[in-house]
Amino acid sequence: MKFNNMSSVIRSTFLVAVIGSTGVLLASCAGHETKDPGVTRVRANLTELQSDPKLANRAPVAMKDAADAVSQAEQEQKDPSVTAHLVYLADQKINIARANAQTNFTEEQRKALSEQNSQIQLDARTREADSAKRANNMLQAENDAAAIKSSELKSQADNANMRNNQLQAQSDSINQKNDALQAQLLALEAKKTDRGMVLTLGDVLFSTGRSDLKAGGASKLNRLTTFLAQAPDRTVRIEGHTDNRGGEALNQALSQRRADSVAAYLTGHGIDAQRVTAVGSGYNSPIADNKTEAGRQANRRVEVIISNPAVAAR
Amino acid sequence: MKLHLVPLRVLLMGGVLALAACASTPQPPLDTLQAADISVASAEKESGAEFAPLEMRTAREKLAAAHAAALKKDDKDMTESRRLADEARADADLATSKARLGKANAVNQELQKNGKALRQETQRNTGG
Incomplete structure (x- = not known):
């Protein structure tokens, strides 16, 4: 019972509180x-x-x-x-x-x-x-x-190629020069032989028994000199020949002097003495019959043998 | 006299009946329902069920309930139908938006993946 009373008091208090707070809540709702x-x-x-x-x-x-x-x-x-x-x-x-x-x-x-x-x-x-x-x-x-x-x-x-062409041109010009020299030699009435080109100077150069050059032979020798000056690689051998009149020793000496005379002319006109050889052959190498005057005239001669160029000789 | 009273009585009765009919059959919210139908249909087209399954489900349920309420006769039911249709429409629209966002994210992730692959490839190419 006591307990019941207590609880009813609490319950009623609670009820009042709830109602009160609801009132407050409602009031606040109305406010805003x-x-x-x-x-x-x-x-x-x-x-x-x-x-x-x-x-x-x-x-x-x-x-x-x-x-x-x-x-x-x-x-x-x-x-x-x-x-x-x-x-x-x-x-x-x-x-x-x-x-x-x-x-x-x-x-x-x-x-x-x-x-x-x-x-x-x-x-x-x-x-x-x-x-x-x-x-x-x-x-x-x-x-x-x-x-x-x-x-x-x-x-x-x-x-x-250029070098080759130059060499070719040089070679060509050398060949041309050789050809020109060849032509000059031909103009000198030189003949090709085994020994080289042989130029025969007839007896017009010398009087009988004499070795000094006659004035008339100078033109032929001048052309030879010009040629040799242009072809410095060539050497010459000068051979003197006679007819068979007179003794052997005389003719030998005469042919030597005549060859020397021609050589002296060449060296006297600027040709190096080293390139020139003079030989006397006497009457031992005739080219014609000594029994006739014409044959003897042909045998009285000086032959100039021009060596082939060094290159060609090789 | 008798002839005059009969049509008047008929008219009165008809008027009462018409008023009664008006009161007992309120108009269903047809426009709202149609709008909700369209929204749900387009959300389904956008794969809403894949990207927003929850929104899609509630949209369908609410739409069905809205249609069901519209078939009833009560004024209160019509209000309920309108509310349900409006909510279904909002749910469906949200499903559509989520589906679009999901797709856009997928595309970006693909692009990022591609970019990463490209970068690795070019680094390998120049490195090697």
Whole structure:
């Protein structure tokens, strides 16, 4: 019983307290509108989304819908189920706005990603092109070096050709000169023999028994001198010959003197004495019969044997 | 006189019946239901079930309930139908938005993967 009394006292006190506080609550409701916790939450969510710098301006239409929905939810309703419904709608619209803004942000990032990838590809291609270029440059340099080498070889070959041509020209001119000398020799009535070219100076040079040159023979000797001056590689052997009148010793001495006389003329006109040999052959080498005056005249002679050029002799 | 009273009585009775019919059959929220139908259909087209299965399910359930409520006769049912349709539409729209975001993220991840692969490849090429 005692216990029962106690509990009834407590219960009645509690009842009074509850009624009192309800009264206070009702009074506060009347004072200003009570915020439904759902309403407070959606407003907070909206504010958070609106102040997110990454998302705030990315889905303007959905954002406005969400803001409108939140405002509607905040309207005072007689029926709390209407508020619950409006809070639900506001919640979903905020979520839609957030998702749309994130999609927009993602798509914007995609552009940057695509550009990055393109840049990577571009860089790779540029590097490939550069290395190809370097390889090409190396090849080009090698080619250039080869071309230089080749042109060096070519110019060497050209030089060799030029040298050959010069030698050919020299040889040609030597040949021409030889031909000219040959012609001069022919003009001197020289004859080709085994011993070389033989020029026979007739007895017109000398009077009988004498060895001094007659004035009339000078022109023939002058031509010989000119020829020898132009052909310094040739030597001459001068042979004196007589007819068979008079003794052998006399004719031998006479033929020697006549040969010496011709040699002296040549050396006297600038021909090196080393190139000139004078020999007396007496009457031992006749070219005609000594029994007739014409034959003896033919035998009285001086022969000038001109050596073939050193080159030709070899 | 008798002839005059009969049509008047008929008219009165008809008027009462018409008023009674009006009061007992409120208009179902056809526009709202149609809008919700369209939103749910387009969310399904956007693969909402794959990217936002929860939103998709509640959208379908609420849409079905909205249609069911619209078939009833009570004014209160029509209000319920409208609310359910509005919520179904919001759920479906959210499913659509989430599906688009999911797809966009997938594309970006693919791009990032490609970029990483490209970078590795080019580093290998230039390194080697």
